[in-house]
Amino acid sequence: MATREEILSAAQRHLISEPTASLGDLASAAGIGRATLHRHFASRDELLVEIAERSLDRWQERLDHVDVEAVAASGDGERIRACLIELMHAYVLDAEEFGVALTDHVATHTRALRERCDALLDREVLLHAAGQETGVLRRDVPARWIGHAVYGLLVAARDALEAGDVARRDLPDLVLTTLVDGVSA
């Protein structure tokens, strides 16, 4: 017997490797029957929206936890750097469980979700911009591009992990250093 949370967790993990899985497949992945899945979620869309919202909730929690606005407003370069590092590590850890939302069509194309995502990205870009002003991050690239680069490397992290190309324990530092230092020698 699976709780609603357990169903959501199982579904979102299954969707990472099988993005077009049927509701029957998702029910099986959660160890329940399809009728039971429907008792919890009225439709496929409701399930996918809720998965996307959980991912946005997690992102929001990450930003809240570090109090991103206060850090950005502090003007303290070291504090901003530490915050960026903490966030990046946290995102990489999250990508394993929540990574489906990075590329799922419902998550990326539903108006309300898109708007919520943009709002969270704006908060984060505040931090990137503060990093640029305090000399932590380079100024010659748009702050918003940094947000995209973070996103792209998270997609890469999710896929590298899924493909077994990278060890789970290496991934946070690997992604962080790739973002921060790049790949040149």
Place this chain on the structure above:
Amino acid sequence: MATREEILSAAQRHLISEPTASLGDLASAAGIGRATLHRHFASRDELLVEIAERSLDRWQERLDHVDVEAVAASGDGERIRACLIELMHAYVLDAEEFGVALTDHVATHTRALRERCDALLDREVLLHAAGQETGVLRRDVPARWIGHAVYGLLVAARDALEAGDVARRDLPDLVLTTLVDGVSA
């Protein structure tokens, strides 16, 4: 009247912003009727597979054009660096037209396409490894991770361009420098 190539081009561009577009939508995007689309492609799957194959063809052409194996085997750091830069620029330009294949389910989950993609990635990772050996690229990250990072930044580039967050003419250098130098100051 659209040629087969024109239909493919229109479809793959439309799919970037509307990944779940119906065949009717894709036909409209190409300026033809759905019956005509079916005269060219027996099924949706055939259309999507062909789009994916075109993208892989382009990637292959890029690798062939620079003769990636010869460059990797040359042991010449400068030559390798120039080749990496040339490829990266080319990939970013390609992302606008061929970017759908980066995340399309048919492209990423069809066995034969997956295998072809892995083979091309292997060729490219040869170059990354050669870059590491010659001191162009850092050695403390897996060569294969560099391939993933390239992929992730291309997804980011496609989306940033689609979102209008970055100017088209700035994108190649922006992506390259993010990959090479990272975002730290």
Place this chain on the structure above:
DNA sequence: CTCGTGTGAGACATTTGTGTCTCAAACGAG
């Protein structure tokens, strides 16, 4: 002009997955 060919709209059949519901069985509480 005629004629052959290609086209798109539309009708219809099929498919797949989703949504809805029933019911026998399982399960846990008392």
Place this chain on the structure above:
DNA sequence: CTCGTTTGAGACACAAATGTCTCACACGAG
């Protein structure tokens, strides 16, 4: 043990998209 609740399998309805086909019309070649 009984009884109320939950469950999953399975049947069925529905919907959207795909696949198939027809036919009137458009178009270009001769």
